[in-house]
Amino acid sequence: MHEDVERCVRAVQSKDARFDGWFFTGVVTTGIYCRPSCPVVPPKPENMRFYPSAAAAQQAGFRACKRCRPDTSPGSPEWNHRADAVARAMRLIADGVVDREGVPGLASRLGYSTRQIERQLSAELGAGPLALARAQRAQTARLLIETTPIPMGDVAFAAGFASIRAFNETVREVFALTPTQLRDRVARGHPAAASGTLSLRLPFRAPLCPDNLYGHLAATAVPGVEEWRDGAYRRTMRLPHGPGVATLRPHPDHVACSLALADLRDLTIAISRCRWMLDLDADPVAVDDLLRGDPVMAPLVDKAPGRRVPRTADGPEFAVRAVLGQQVSTAAARTHAARLVTAYGEPVADPAGGLTHLFPSPEALADLDPETLAFPKSRRRTLAALVEALAAGDVDLGVGADWEEARARLAGLPGFGPWTIESIAMRALGDPDAFIPGDLGVRAAARALDLPATPAALTRRAAAWRPWRAYAVQYLWATGDHAINLLPTG
Structure with missing residues (x-):
């Protein structure tokens, strides 16, 4: 979008928050960069420069605006609905892969050379993987500086910097303030959080x-x-x-x-x-505008616009839970999962509530004896095959996974049909176009709305909802009275 200068100028002049994260505006007369909704008086169009990422603006010599804090704007929705190498790279960078494994680790996960990844990111985002990771480290550093009392040296390493010197230089370059000055600017009456x-x-x-x-x-x-x-x-x-x-x-x-x-x-x-x-980086306006184009979907969207797709914090975890939930009720699936957690999960302390365990990793579940599971033999075989494939790395369900390859790998496992695969694609992989026409809730909604009820016919009808069919599923589910559609009380 940053290449559409006229559209960007209009967004800045109208202070349109919908475009925050889509692009960043560098102001040549002040040397700062802002989000489109910055509350200051908009600069003259001839003084605006537009960048696709905060890292690109920083590389061009601009520092972050102290009023609108552009580094804290929502992320670009581009990286959620695309499945190409650049989008996968951005999801992995956000997940800290460059800080942990370097650019070679990022390239290896994507199946490209480091030169190819650097060239693709630079061409589209105006910055390479190191600069993008550096911008992310700067944002983390500011958050730690402003909200915790921990020493600056600890902030530097917690944010991912290799040295105190790199930390100090980056903070000064990006925010035009030293780390100490950033902390001193925090308003009184807002106590910092305890360490951790x-x-x-x-x-x-x-x-x-x-x-x-x-x-x-x-x-x-x-x-x-x-x-x-x-x-x-x-x-x-x-x-x-x-x-x-x-x-x-x-x-x-x-x-x-x-x-x-x-x-x-x-x-x-x-x-x-x-x-x-x-799903906080979604663009609900784009999604809802397209779905409103269907007369059947329009009333559902208008009733409660902005539905998101509930995802998961851990892809392999959700895949295991999807298998446990095959052909059983929500309550039964929770019961099966709770038994696995108690037997194989890693205990954690939670003084603030009732959380007791991490969900067991595929490696921990590799020791699982399927015969101890209280469900049919065929599903035991399915779960064992999934756990083995995940533990061996044969199936990648991480944020940087190739969606179609993951689908193909899952389809090669016993007991994985369209419902399970597309559920995983929707909630674990984050594919916004994942679609489950055979789901009982979707089929019930289709009948109530006079849509085709068979999976094949409904899939053909749903072509008009692409590339947002996963969101269409949320609106279809909302026609029922299941607890998944109700904001909990208490």
Whole structure:
């Protein structure tokens, strides 16, 4: 979008928050870059320069605006609905792969050479993987500086910097302030969090309908791993440096997020996974506008616009849960999952609630004896095959996975039909066009709306909803009275 100068200028002049994260505006007369909705008086069009990423603006010599804090805007929805190498790379960078494995590790995961990845990212985003990861580290550093009392040296390494010097130089270049000055600017009366615990606001593009999003997560919550408590969805997360607990509470203009982390180096990754799980980087206007073009879907969209696709913090976890949920009720699936958690999950401490375990990893489940499971032999075989494939790395369900390759690998396992595969594609892989026409809830909605009821006919009818069929499923599900459609109380 940054190449459409006229459209970008209009967005800046109207302070349109819908475009925050789509592009960034560099102002040549001040040397700063802003989000489109920056509250200051818009510069003259001839003084605007547009960039596809914060990293590109920083590489061009611009520093972040202190008013609109462009580095904290919602992420670009481009990286959620695309399946090409650049989009996969951006999802992996957000998940901290460059900080942990370097550019060679990123390239290896994508199946390209480092030169190819650097060339593709630079061509589309105006910055290579190192610059993009550096911009992300700067954002994490500012969050730690402003919201925790931990020493600056600890902030530097928690944010992913290799040295104190690199930390100091980056903060000064990006924010035109030293780390100490950034901390001193925090308003009095806003106490910093204790080390290891952080409270922050997760922005999103309006509108956002919380009903199905939190309703689904709460209704399918696995005891010990997830819970709805005091108006918030809470869950444990397996992170690279230790366990974490996320508490996510909906508000009209943001999601309040509290993170209790064993290691603050996992902050960036935890934030990224929370945003991914709640689908906060979606562009609801684009989705709803397309679905409104269908006379059948229009009333459903108008009734509760902004529905998101409830995702998962861990792809392999959801795949295991999808198998456990084959042809059984939501309550039965939760019971099966809870038994696995108790037997194979890693215990965690949660003084603030009732969370007790991490969901067991594929490696932990490799020791599972299928004969101990209280469901049919065919499903035991399916679960064993899935766990083996995940543990061996034969199936990749991470944020940077190739969606079509993952589908093909799953289809090669026994017991994996269209419902299971597309459910995993929707909620674990994040494919916005995943579609499950054979789902009981979708078929019931189709009958009620006089849509074709057979999977093949409904798939043909749903071609008009592409590339947002996963969102169409959320609107179809909402026609029923299942608990997944209701925002929990209490």
